[in-house]
Amino acid sequence: MGVAIPGNDLLGVLMESNSRINQDHGNKNVGMSVEDIIEECKLFYIAGSETTSSLLVWTMVLLGQHPKWQTQAREEVNRVFGRAEPSYEDLNQLKIVTMILQEVLRLYPPAPFIVRGSTETVKLGNLTIPKGVHLTLLIGLLHYDPKIWGDDAKEFRPQRFSEGVSNATNIQSSFVPFSAGPRVCIGQNFAMTEAKIALAMILKSFSFELSPSYLHSPFSVVTLTPQFGAPLILRNLESKSNVDNCKQPSSSPGSTNNKLS
Ligand code: HEM
DSSP states (O other): OOOOOTTSSHHHHHHHHHHHHHHHTTTOSOSOOHHHHHHHHHHHHHHHHHHHHHHHHHHHHHHHHOHHHHHHHHHHHHHHHTTSOOOGGGGGGOHHHHHHHHHHHHHSOSSOEEEEEOSSOEEETTEEEOTTOEEEEEHHHHHTOHHHHOTTTTSOOGGGGTTOGGGTOSSTTOOOTTOOGGGOOTTHHHHHHHHHHHHHHHHHHEEEEEOTTOOOOEEEESEEEETTOOOEEEEESSSTTOOOOSOOOOSSTTOOTTOOO
């Protein structure tokens, strides 16, 4: 039976660094409490899984609605990886897939708002914000603003990211699906890597379209999800007969059949 090596996973890293800090301070309890460590692990679990699955679900929805982009992304994946499994080293060659994921993050930011509390009275433009106020920034207000993105702000146009994020708008810091500043999402690179690998694997094996029973209703339960699920019709590209061997469309929007979310 394998023995767990301290520091080999998130809990181990937190425990080890905590005990080092305490040792450096003459074994006084100055580091994180056990509760802090538990909360940190919970945060990573929730912040790390729901968000990435939201990104993947909306990507499937949008590629189901935009088959040309789906085909282009699949062609790129096949060109880069051939018959091999997607590899970490080759992920940065996925330009179209990256543009698509960025456009999905713009239109359906998985964490749709950011909350900040004022620790002192501050002036923000014409506003005076007293100490102790909670401010909620709706990311969508920035991501859908035609002054920032142009008249097509509400449309799915991955090509706007073809020259990178900084050239997609003329106003910096207006693309903030992972927030910005000192509290920027710590897992953003990991999330993009995960999403690219998952999407590449799906695209290699399946073509898909939205079921007619899909009802468009973005809904925020902390993360942004399709309220009635994302029923999709998948076709296995690897089966010789290329038969529609996957699920049939569900009959009602609330059905759990075929839901990817
Ligand atoms: C598409 C996927 C993801 C999105 C859109 C996302 C977005 C965000 C956003 C908007 C914040 C708020 C930052 C703020 O309050 O300013 C955040 C924080 C955080 N995220 Fe992510 N995230 C994603 C994936 C992940 C993953 C995969 C992990 C971990 C493996 C992760 C770990 C965290 C943690 C620990 C925080 C809190 C950081 C802090 O408060 O200093 N996230 N994320």
